[in-house]
Amino acid sequence: MANLFNILFSEVNLVLTILLIVLLLYWVFTMIGGLDYDVDFDVEVDLDPAIDAGTGMDGGNMDFQDLSNAEVNQEDVVGKRRRPLKWWQVFLIYFNFVGLPFMFTFTCWIFIWWFMTVLTTAVTHSYDNYFGFSIMLIALFPALIVNKIFTTPFKGFFKNLNKDGDAPIDYLGRKGLLLSSISEDKMGNAEVKVDGSTMSIYVKSLTGEPLVYGSSVLIIKRSPDHNYYLVQTYND
Template sequence: MENYFDIIFSQVNITLSVLLIILIIYWLITMISGIDFDLDVDVDVDIDADVDVDMDTGIEGGSMDFSDVANAEVDREHVVNKGTRKLKWWQIILIYFNFVGLPFMFTFTFWIFNWWLISVLTTMLTVSYDNSFGFVIVLLAIVPSLILTKILTAPFKSFFKNLNKDGDKAVDFLGRQAILLSNISGEKLGNAEVNVDGNIMNVYVKSLDGSELRFRESVLIIKQSDDKNFFFVSKS
């Protein structure tokens, strides 16, 4: 037992071990207290409507709030540049490995655990947990840990598909008032803020008739796009 402890907290594995312990504490506090540590990571996906992203998401938030529970499954070949730009490589990686398709902390915990497990087992079998070769193994373990994370988290996508971040049924945004968080016109997508029973939610929006709509302007959500990636809005 002492030998296992030495391996887990060796100079090679201690960083991942400590991070995993922090994540375990995070989930314990969340389950016991019900506190939602809302992690808002700004991915800044400034996509143009000409970018064809073949996904059924319902992702809410111009800044792509990772705590939103969405069902995104995008392969690299699905991101096609028809006119102006593509998603950045790191955005594709986050989406492909379900960091966007599922609650971020959920997928992140799976990834760290898989990375830690692969690193500990491999360094133990190769007796490299106390030398420089072990650090190489830990770095190389990133790739298989991501692949394993995608495989293990994929079954959870159907569970979260129709839920919002509070675990309730997805909100019906049609007919609601929204406040624009960016200027939109023509084919340009933007962000809007919607107040739903006191809860502020963000959605992707596009002008219904292509007319210019300004920042902080009040708009009415008319309908959802066929691919469910954004909503069409008009002046209220």
């Protein structure tokens, strides 16, 4: 047992072990707090204003929950491009950081990388020398490949789930309460009650007219990229 502890927290494996523990704690708190899984996050090739449509950062509404569970959608990366993809976008797409919740893919990758490094350094007794560091760095690349193979079957699973694990909710025609002021292309959040549950969605003004915080709105339609909804003032 003491030897296992020495291996896991050796000079070579310490960083990956601590990172894995942090990720495991994150998932524990996620399950306890019931955080969302499928918040959309656009990666735009030319970093134009459409990025705000996926992140909600324009309205200052992006929080830790949104970022950590962000999902990068392939149609947003490829479908809207006007120039060739950059290397990091190709990387994200190929290794399944696109199309799956980012933290899910990232956690799987870190675990596989950690497992390969710990196992190899333990077998070769190199967990406390320079050769072990070389093994750790080299293992990064096969870990990405194994992670791609492992996570690919989950694409269909996550694609058909919303944050509650049920069929997607139809928000069209529902009333909502603005949680931030919006106007023109500025995005904000709206609170919508569905079957007794309160949901938060990203919204924009249908006509571009200013809508203030606390206003009642009616959800008219969904954006073509499915990242937000268009709303207008609703008077009871």
